[in-house]
Amino acid sequence: MRLTLATWNINSVRLRIGLVARFLKNEAPDVLCLQETKCRDNEFPLSVFHKLGYGYVALNGQKGYHGVAVASKIPLEAISRRSFCGNGDARHICVTLAPASDAGRGIALHNFYVPAGGDEPDPASNPKFAHKLAFLDEMAAWMASDGLAAFPAILTGDLNIAPFETDVWNHKALLTVVSHTPVEVEKLGGVRAAGPWVDALRHFVPIEERLYTWWSYRAQDWRRSDRGRRLDHIWVSECLKPHLRAARVLRESRGWNQPSDHVPVIAELEV
DNA sequence: ATGGTGGGCCACCCA
Numbered sequence: 001m002r003l004t005l006a007t008w009n010i011n012s013v014r015l016r017i018g019l020v021a022r023f024l025k026n027e028a029p030d031v032l033c034l035q036e037t038k039c040r041d042n043e044f045p046l047s048v049f050h051k052l053g054y055g056y057v058a059l060n061g062q063k064g065y066h067g068v069a070v071a072s073k074i075p076l077e078a079i080s081r082r083s084f085c086g087n088g089d090a091r092h093i094c095v096t097l098a099p100a101s102d103a104g105r106g107i108a109l110h111n112f113y114v115p116a117g118g119d120e121p122d123p124a125s126n127p128k129f130a131h132k133l134a135f136l137d138e139m140a141a142w143m144a145s146d147g148l149a150a151f152p153a154i155l156t157g158d159l160n161i162a163p164f165e166t167d168v169w170n171h172k173a174l175l176t177v178v179s180h181t182p183v184e185v186e187k188l189g190g191v192r193a194a195g196p197w198v199d200a201l202r203h204f205v206p207i208e209e210r211l212y213t214w215w216s217y218r219a220q221d222w223r224r225s226d227r228g229r230r231l232d233h234i235w236v237s238e239c240l241k242p243h244l245r246a247a248r249v250l251r252e253s254r255g256w257n258q259p260s261d262h263v264p265v266i267a268e269l270e271v
Numbered sequence: 272a273t274g275g276t277g278g279g280c281c282a283c284c285c286a
Contacts, residue, residue, distance in 0.1 A: 011286080012278055036286080038279065064279045065286095116286055128285095160286095217276040217286090261277075261286080 002245070003074075003097070003269045004029040007111070007232055009158040009214075009262035013037040013069070017045045019256055024052045027250070029266060030073050031097065035113040035158040037067035044069065060093040068093045068111050068157070077106065084138050085131060091115070105151060107240070107271070112139075112157035117178040129178060132160070136187035140194040149195030149237035152271075156234045158262065161188045164202070166210045167230035179229055197235035200247040200267040213249055214262045222254060234267045243269045 006029040010016050013034055024032065032054070037044065041059040049057050054071040060081040061067035067090045070076060076095040084091060091113045098106040115135050118128030143149065162180050165171040174180040192199070205211050212228025219225050236244060246268040253263045 009286095015278075036278085065284080118285090217278095218274075220275080258277095 001271060003031070003107075003271050004266060005031045005033070005109075005154065005156070005234065005269070006264045006266045007033040007035070007156040007158075007234055008264040009035040009113070009232060009260060011036045011038070011260040011262065013067075014039055014043065014045060016258070016260060017048050019253070019259065021048055021052060022256070023250070023253065023264060024049075024054065027264070027266065031109070032071045032264075033109070033111040033156050034069045034071070035067070035111070037061050037069050038064060039067060058093055058095050060090045062088075062090040066090045066113055068113050070095050070109065070111055072097070074098065082142070084135050087131075089115075091135075108148065108151065108153040110148070110153070110155045110157075112155065112159060114139075114158065114160045116160050117184070119178060121176060121178045121181045121183070132178075132184065133187060136184065136191055140187070140190045143191065143194040149197055151237065152240050153195075153237040154234065154240070155195070155197055155236075156265075158231055159188060159233050160231050161185060162212075162229040162231055163188055164207060164230075166207060167212070169210070169212070169227040169229070174229075179231060192235065195235065196238055198238060198241045198244070200234040200236055200244055201230070201249070201265060203241070203244055204247045211249060212251075213265055215254055217261050232262055232265045234265055236267070236269070240269060240271075243271055245270050 056072040056076040078096040115132040117132035120126040123130035213232040215222040
């Protein structure tokens with residue numbers, strides 16, 4: 001079967017539930033991973049997802065900040081949530097996808113919202129940046145010890161890092177800007193190597209081609225200035241690499257009414 | 272070089 005998976009930092013799922021519905025009607029992914037839902041689990045607009053055919057929803061929310069969710073047309077099993085850096089932030093949820101045609105163990109799906117890291121790229125003076133680096137270290141160590149990617153697995157979400165030169169509008173200018181500094185790019189590389197994971201978007205889009213998933217709200221005209229960054233990712237385990245069929249960015253949604261500053265990333269696999 | 276715009280929520284924190 002064809003499995004379509006999307007990830008989207010929605011920046012308040014309650015405010016933008018209309019955009020989510022539009023996206024689900026238009027693109028109809030089998031699975032949608034959300035970040036920055038910004039609500040408690042009992043405030044999540046479940047009924048909208050149910051009405052649109054997403055009968056399986058797994059939540060890890062909290063009041064006002066962060067929060068991740070997975071909505072799916074296919075059954076979700078073995079739902080778990082991990083707290084990173086021991087501070088109780090809702091930044092991770094793991095589910096197992098059980099596609100009908102998959103006779104095996106299913107696909108483990110990790111949905112992450114990595115800390116943004118604040119403004120100053122110095123862990124000594126900026127605790128938010130220190131938190132981001134510690135979070136990435138913990139991700140890599142966890143992956144290495146648990147062999148998460150040794151079986152069919154997907155790691156997705158807002159990783160808040162644009163790793164390659166063509167993942168930002170100006171590589172040189174952004175070397176000192178949190179999201180593209182060498183130290184965090186290297187740590188993200190460590191997480192990827194710990195799988196090892198395959199970057200689904202870059203599997204299909206040549207590295208020479210600029211590719212963004214986020215444009216700041218602060219630009220006067222995001223489309224004209226096009227000062228974007230590729231912060232949102234879908235990674236698959238090596239054994240799923242031969243099953244990748246397509247991956248793309250839904251750039252147009254940045255121009256919708258009252259948009260999120262992030263747009264969806266979509267990957268298709270034959271499983 | 273600076274400040275620009277959004278969200279949650281009720282004083283600011285966060286992106």
